[in-house]
Amino acid sequence: MADAPRAVVDELTVAFGARRALDRVSMELPRGAVVGLIGPNGAGKTTLLRALLGTVRPTAGTVDVHGTTGFLPQLGPGGWDFPLSAADIALQGAYRRAGWLRRPAAADRDRAAAALAAVGMAQHARRQVGQLSAGQRQRVLLARALVQEADLLLLDEPLSGADAPTEAAFSGILGRLRDEGRTVVVSSHDLAWASARCDLVCLLAGHVVAFGPPAEALDAACLAAAYGGQVVDVGGVLVLAPEGHHAH
Numbered sequence: 001m002a003d004a005p006r007a008v009v010d011e012l013t014v015a016f017g018a019r020r021a022l023d024r025v026s027m028e029l030p031r032g033a034v035v036g037l038i039g040p041n042g043a044g045k046t047t048l049l050r051a052l053l054g055t056v057r058p059t060a061g062t063v064d065v066h067g068t069t070g071f072l073p074q075l076g077p078g079g080w081d082f083p084l085s086a087a088d089i090a091l092q093g094a095y096r097r098a099g100w101l102r103r104p105a106a107a108d109r110d111r112a113a114a115a116l117a118a119v120g121m122a123q124h125a126r127r128q129v130g131q132l133s134a135g136q137r138q139r140v141l142l143a144r145a146l147v148q149e150a151d152l153l154l155l156d157e158p159l160s161g162a163d164a165p166t167e168a169a170f171s172g173i174l175g176r177l178r179d180e181g182r183t184v185v186v187s188s189h190d191l192a193w194a195s196a197r198c199d200l201v202c203l204l205a206g207h208v209v210a211f212g213p214p215a216e217a218l219d220a221a222c223l224a225a226a227y228g229g230q231v232v233d234v235g236g237v238l239v240l241a242p243e244g245h246h247a248h
């Protein structure tokens, strides 16, 4: 069926020992949509992305994905001290499709170069990734994810450390992927970005607090429920209050 969901998550529970990272999470991810995954630290965003990718096994419930998946991992500092260039990293996106043992074809190199250009990194293609800034590395990883040409693209906080031009370029890329019928799930801590750029938002706090268009899923009551009441209305703009702040 042409408009069958891209992915169906049904009563998904993931437990690590006694701790439940996800508790009976259900949702349908449509084709051709940018879905924001929003929630506090420890809400289970990364766990849900990894369950969709298939690298975390459900404790209970099911995850069904129709199509191929691509992943951009949440970045930690360090670990970048290897002798690969930005172009090498982008090209890795083609490996799963091509097979690790095959030499990359010219078409793969063209795709990698196009992806680096799309994220504004063409002029840095030959630089060793250890010499790039954090935001530039993030763009290179986004390029690698784009080269995968996945039906379901899972991006774990791709905008952390991004400057305004990167964010604008990124949003343009998401729009293009959506128009191609791909589904992109983006975890983020940026409520304003999710509100402006996502078709749907899943507000997560171990369980699904809300799922729907941003105006519904990110309303004050839902945010307060997800963030434990630490949401403050400042002149009509919702902001997350720092720990210990009380709105009244």
Ligand SMILES: Nc1ncnc2c1ncn2[C@@H]1O[C@H](COP(=O)(O)OP(=O)(O)OP(=O)(O)O)[C@@H](O)[C@H]1O
Pocket (backbone or CB within 6 Å): 016, 019, 020, 021, 039, 040, 041, 042, 043, 044, 045, 046, 047, 048, 074
């Ligand atoms: N491999 C693991 N082993 C044990 N506990 C884990 C593991 N992975 C995640 N958890 C726990 O599961 C919960 C959800 O973690 P997860 O990384 O999915 O949260 P998150 O929403 O991505 O948070 P953040 O915003 O900080 O990235 C946390 O309590 C975390 O400690």
Ligand SMILES: [Mg+2]
Pocket (backbone or CB within 6 Å): 045, 046, 047, 074, 156
């Ligand atoms: Mg995470």
